[in-house]
Amino acid sequence: MRSLKKMGDGRLSSFKFFWSTHKWVGIIIAVVVLNFAVTGFLLLIKKQVAWIQPPENRGIAVNTFGVTFDDVLSACQSDPTLAVQTWEDVDRLDVRPGKGILKVRTANRWEAQIDLSTGEVLQVAYRRSDMIESIHDGSIVADWVRDWVLPAAAVSLMFLVFSGLWLWLEPAYRRAQRRRRSA
Known part of the structure; x- marks a missing residue:
């Protein structure tokens, strides 16, 4: 990884910090998001695809319980x-x-x-729908993945939203300041 440019007093600029962090968190979280997207899509269509979940049959009589x-x-x-x-x-x-x-x-x-x-x-x-669901929520690996990794992924996604906003707004703010100074 390239070293980040430092400000004159040795501190990293917030833009450079968020740029680098946003990039690496985004790369890592992309795997989790891809997993969510693919397995989520399969779970959405499970009733229409017999390979995922067997179609429901009908019994001879409805609302009748003749078995123990x-x-x-x-x-x-x-x-x-x-x-x-x-x-x-x-x-x-x-x-x-x-x-x-x-x-x-x-x-x-x-x-x-x-x-x-x-x-x-x-x-x-x-x-197969139960297996796809366990892949979707991470429990196929271990319960701690569902309990700890997925909440961390959710926090990472929130970080990506806010750092992305910062990366978009901060340069726009600087450009607006430069325009005001030059006018």
């Missing part, structure tokens, strides 16, 4: 793709009574859609 939790576990155990042996292998259940289905998300990111009235497995598919 034991039926749900048995249905999940019947499909080897899900790799479900016990409830420990299930990440979450998502009940959609209006569509007559129950979604079972497994710890290995597979999803089964089960008919709420019959207990029949309607669909088994890989669910």
Whole structure:
């Protein structure tokens, strides 16, 4: 990195300081912003793209609950793709009574859609949206990335806004002063 020009008394000019800092923070934060943009876009279109999130099916009857939790576990155990042996292998259940289905998300990111009235497995598919979300919020690396790095990235973005304003306004202010002096 080139050395910054110093003022006559050895201090850095605020413009030079903000110029250099703005440049390096911008380069570093660009990676984070690119990650947000790409994964955010994928999350926005997840309902329209079956590769990201499996489309929802409809059960035979809506607002009807004819299955028990034991039926749900048995249905999940019947499909080897899900790799479900016990409830420990299930990440979450998502009940959609209006569509007559129950979604079972497994710890290995597979999803089964089960008919709420019959207990029949309607669909088994890989669910990438949860992985994309963990990339988006940084938790795929570690929880501390989500808790510490992303807030630091937010502060860095605010710094870029304010330093960018300074880099734009300070020269304009100097030009206006020079014009007033010469007039």
